[in-house]
């Protein structure tokens with residue numbers, strides 16, 4: 001898919017990781033100014049008039065448990081519909097990675113909220129590191145702390161309310177997008193699948209990563225007696241291990257007191273256990289298009 005190849009990631013204020021099919025072409029990159037305000041303040045009166053007449057941005061909220069396919073469907077929806085995408089889980093993963101790197105306690109809400117408000121530039125943490133099992137579990141723990149959630153909330157809402165140009169709307173995926181972050185989203189989906197199906201999908205992903213060729217000794221790490229030895233390979237993941245880790249995370253995410261994992265009352269629950277990616281995407285697209293049409297008919301635009 002051409003747009004898939006054109007996928008770009010960009011950093012916006014508040015350091016959310018977002019991507020959009022058109023981001024590269026639009027030259028969108030890194031947060032100058034305040035994403036929620038800078039470009040609006042700079043508008044001419046004519047542009048402000050046009051903006052006032054423009055329909056509100058389309059917002060698609062996708063929630064669900066780990067490895068259900070939220071990110072996959074969110075990215076494809078964004079490409080098909082010309083929307084910007086934010087993977088809100090990466091926000092919590094970045095806080096967790098920073099906490100682990102700093103040796104911080106994972107239950108110290110105020111200290112972790114301070115970390116969340118001052119995340120280092122995204123480029124400094126490779127995405128593979130953010131997706132490690134240690135970071136996944138730590139993200140689930142830090143995300144249960146109300147101060148951490150509060151520190152990350154506004155950036156997500158700003159992104160949904162003011163999609164970066166030229167996007168007409170946004171797709172956000174996570175655990176509480178439809179219930180807390182964007183309760184008035186145009187379309188909501190709760191994407192799920194059986195724990196076994198999700199574990200099998202995650203295992204395939206991990207096995208593919210595991211079998212990637214080792215980059216080999218890093219020249220930069222070479223000492224006087226030659227290159228540093230390659231690190232010992234990580235143990236191969238097992239289905240039982242993946243399933244157990246995933247259940248642990250899902251249970252913690254669903255049991256927490258603040259913004260727990262749960263479908264919004266008005267979300268379409270899409271069980272993808274027996275669906276391939278294209279089938280899941282087709283069902284999601286049909287729902288979003290129907291909700292968008294209903295919103296337009298009701299005079300609410302997006």
Ligand SMILES: Nc1ncnc2c1ncn2[C@@H]1O[C@H](COP(=O)(O)OP(=O)(O)OP(=O)(O)O)[C@@H](O)[C@H]1O
Nearest residue numbers: 066067068069070071072201205272275276277280
């Ligand atoms: N319907 C599907 N059928 C088969 N594989 C799928 C399907 N949807 C997603 N996958 C695969 O499952 C894996 C997990 O998908 P994805 O990363 O989109 O899940 P997620 O819900 O965003 O997970 P997390 O919350 O842990 O980030 C990926 O390797 C993806 O390619």
Ligand SMILES: Nc1ccn([C@H]2C[C@H](O)[C@@H](COP(=O)(O)O)O2)c(=O)n1
Nearest residue numbers: 088089090092139140143174175176
């Ligand atoms: N909106 C969100 C998104 C994510 N989290 C937490 C809970 C998850 O276990 C963790 C990692 O998310 P993932 O990358 O797997 O989507 O982050 C949350 O609480 N709220």
